[in-house]
Amino acid sequence: MIEWMQKHKKYLVITIWISTIAFIAAGMIGWGQYNFSISGDSIAKVGQIEINAQEYNQEYTRIYNAYAQALGNDFDQEQAKAIGLDKMAIEFLINQALLRNFALDLGLRIKDSEVIDEITHTDTFQNNGHFDEVLYKKILQDNNYRPSDFEKNVRNALLMQKITALLPDTITPLELDSVSLAFKLQDKLEILILDTKNIKPKISDTELKDFWTKNKNDYQNPAQFEIQYIFVKSGDESFSQTDLQNYYNENKSLYLDDKGELETFKQALKKIQKDFQMQKAQSQAIKDYLALKKNEAKNIQNKTIIENTPGYSTEIMQALQNAKINDTIKPLPYEDGYITFKLITKKDTHPKSFEEAKQQALKDLEETKKMQLLKLQAQNQLDNFKGKSIGFVSAFKGKIEGLDTNETASLIKQVFSSQKKSNFAIINQKAVLYRIIDQDFKAPLEDENTIMLMTKNFKAQYFDKMLIDYLKQKYTIKRYQY
Secondary structure (H helix, E strand, O other): OHHHHHHHHHHHHHHHHHHHHHHHHOOOOOOOOOOEOOOOOEEEEEOOEEEEHHHHHHHHHHHHHHHHHHHHHHOOHHHHHHOOHHHHHHHHHHHHHHHHHHHHHOOOOOOHHHHHHHHHOOHHHEEOOEEOHHHHHHHHHHOOOOHHHHHHHHHHHHHHHHHHHOOOOOOOHHHHHHHHHHHHOEEEEEEEEEEOOOOOOOOOHHHHHHHHHHOHHHOEEOOEEEEEEEEEEHHHOOOOHHHHHHHHHHHHHHOEOOOOOEOOOOOOHHHHHHHHHHHHHHHHHHHHHHHHHOOOOOOOEEEEEEOOOOOOOHHHHHHHHHOOOOOEEEEEEEOOEEEEEEEEEEEOOEEOOHHHHHHHHHHHHHHHHHHHHHHHHHHHHHHHOOOEEEEEEEOOEOOOOOOOHHHHHHHHHHHHHOOOOEEEEEEOOEEEEEEEEEEEOOOOOOOHHHHHHHHHHHHHHHHHHHHHHHHHHHOOEEEOEO
C-alpha cells in the first residue's frame, strides 16, 4: 500500500474521485456488505479513526472494478467472494487508518487551504482552465455525493501523502548488490531431450472401454439453445460532434491517460465516439427487448447456439443456461453492440455414448500412456545420460536449441528452483534431462534500472509490512461486523 501511494501521490485526488464515481455508478448496491453489530454504520474503529460502511462499499467497488477491468467478463461476484474481496477492502481501510493515526500522532495536519488548493486544481472541476464552483457542486450533486464527504476524502488523501513522503524510498549499495546477485547467478548445463514421437503404446478394446468408463463425465455433448434474437450494431448509430462533446462533458472523469490525468476531448475522441454509440445501441436494444417480449418485434432472426461456442461471452452463456423456454433476455453486450433474445428450445448437456466418445477417448488414452512411458524412460536414463553442453543460462535469460521460448523458460524455472544437481522436467510432450556442471555469479546485467526499481519495490514492501505490523501493536483495532 505504501509503495503504491509513493508512486501515485500526484494522482491521489483523481483516484479518490474515480473511486467515488465508481461507487455511485454501482448504484450503492452494497457489494460485499455486512450486517453490523453496533448502531450507526461503523464497521471498524482503528485508534481514534472510525471506518464507516460507505467507505467500505466505496473501497470494495474500487477493488472490484480493478479486478473486473483486468480479468474482463470472467470476473463476477462469485469469484470476488471466493478470493475474499470483502476482506481485502476492509484490510486496506484498516491499514490506511493505521497510517492516518500514526500521521496524527506525529503532529501532521491538513489545513483547509490545502484541501481547497487540491480540489481547485483538479481538472474534473475546471472549465476553460479555471476552477468552476458551480460545476464542482453540480457534479457532486448529480452523483448524490455531498461536498463535505468528498472534501473529507481529499483531506485524508493529503494526510496519507504527507506521511508517505516521510517514509524512505531510497536504497543502499548493499541492498542493490544483494538483489543483483540473484540476476547474476548462472548455471552451465548439459541436457538431453526425449520426446514421444517413437513411443507407440498398445491399447486393447477392454483397456479403452475401462478408460472411458472411468472418465465418461469428460465426454459430453454440449448444450444447445435455439433462440430468436435482435442485434443492434453500435457502429450503425448516428451521432454529431455536439452529441460527443456533451457526452464527454458529462463523463470526462472516465477518460484518463496512463498517468491518471484527464484526457482532452480531442485525445479521447475515438473512445468517446465508441462509448456514445454503445450507449445509443443499448437504448435501442432495450426497446427491441420490450417489443420481443410482447411478440411485437420486427427484423427477428433465428439461430442455434452450441455451448462454449467462441464469440459468446460468459454472461451470454450463463443467461442461456439460466433461462426457461420463452424467457426474453435483457440486452447484453455482444461483439460491437447489444443482443437481446428469446429462448425457444433448450437441450441440456448430456454424456456421449461409448461409440460417440471412442475416437476422442482413444486419443486421450494414447497421450496418457505416452507420457507415462516417457517419464519412465527419463527416470531410467537420468543417472548415466550423455547430454549436450548448452553453456550458461541464468534464471532470467537463456536460449536452448530444441525448445521454444516458453519451454526454455519452463526448464530454466525448474533448474533454478530445484535443489538437485541433475533432474528431468516434463514439458509438453518432451522430457528434458539436465545436469549442472558449473555455476558462478557472472551473468551480465542488461537493465540495471529495472533491478534498481525492483530493489526499491522489495524494500518498500518489506518496510510496508514491518510498519503495519508495528502499528497494529500500537493502535487498538475493533471490528464490528459479524
